[in-house]
Amino acid sequence: MIDSHCHLEMFEEEISEVLKRAYDAGISTIITISSDIASIDEIMKITEQYPMVYATVGIHPHDVKELNSEVLKKLFELSRHPKVVGIGEIGLDYHYEHSPKEVQREAFALQLKLARDIGLPVVIHSREAFDDTIKILKEQNVHKGVMHCFSGNLSQAKKAIELGFFISISGVVTFKNAKTIKEVARFVPDEYLMIETDAPYLAPEPMRGKRNEPSFLIYTAKALADLRGVTIEDIDRITTVNVNRLFRIGDLPKGEIAYKIRDTLYLNVTNRCTNVCRFCVRFHTDYVKGHNLRLEKEPSAEDLIQTIGDPKNYKEIVFCGYGEPFLRLDLIKEVAKWIKEQGGRVRVNTNGQGNLIHERKILPELAGLIDSMSISLNAHDSETYNKICNPVKPNAFEAVIEFIKDAKKYVPFVQITVVNLKEVDIKKCEEIANSLGVKFKVRHLDEVG
């Protein structure tokens, strides 16, 4: 797990002790964040001494009165150090206003320009200054960074994400009355989520009131996992990949052919698809819950069987892919047959175009091999379907309806899903499900797995 934001130079005890406790708690990497020019040399010393520590350089809005051309020059020089991974923390703080607002805005813009010129991401501090923060980020054309210790509401989180910013959740999420931040923590899409301690400040429950330290990150991770209905390992993987992506630390995972979410194993059989859905996650990220799904090569049946191991270890094994799995019908037949022989359960998540793709009714060939199927209907009529899903083949909506009817005959459990887009008539979709005698589920945008 990675603590994406703390201030190691503020610890009075031996840093090595703090880092050892963090490491023992499962924290592999720490980013220590600079705030003023007086502490910057100490931060660089710590960063150079400990392989697990990286740094950012920048002047906090409280201290921007000290920002002059000499300081900017120093920041520029330090930003080239191999262990400096970002510019920050920089931004606006209208709560304390230790520096006049106008001075803060100017200094923020100057440091953003520096980040943009050298190509490093930024770590943003924004307190009671959200609108000005977004305005200046847009003016400076900076779209790569993280909103540290995010304290805004849901609509502000959405605006920051739209701009390309990660949202970093601190220990505040563990506080009983932190309703707004809990709501934000539930909402943030996986690919924009980070966690941090902001140590030595803001210790999470049950350590609240004590001096915070990186090892306490696990309490924040646990609260986040509970709120999002995933495991702490999922939070670890998701947030680690995000820090690595933003700050370019460490190796990113290669495309995975199988990945586990909770107690289900998903098989990623292809990245090809017969739709180009407007909302499809694969057009804006390679990652689902921290798993890289961009395949370098489509897996063979042997690859999958070897990767699965014992199918009984999973509640269900799902053929999905970052694309349409029925493009690989023969592979599904072979692997599903093997899973069933081993006593496992099989589900297929499909766009319902299997018959259209193979120009025949494919479901009789799958009788007895599939326990459940989730079919994306995505619209209440053909016109809306074409607008949203951009199918490659004609008459796709009609083909999906026919496929659902067939599925009912050969698959014990069939569910159709719809994404809650504004042009989709959810009620009509539900009526279609009822008339076809299948279950119905509304999916939220970005809900995968």
Ligand code: SF4
């Ligand atoms: S059918 Fe699924 S995989 Fe294909 S484009 Fe649509 S959302 Fe993406």
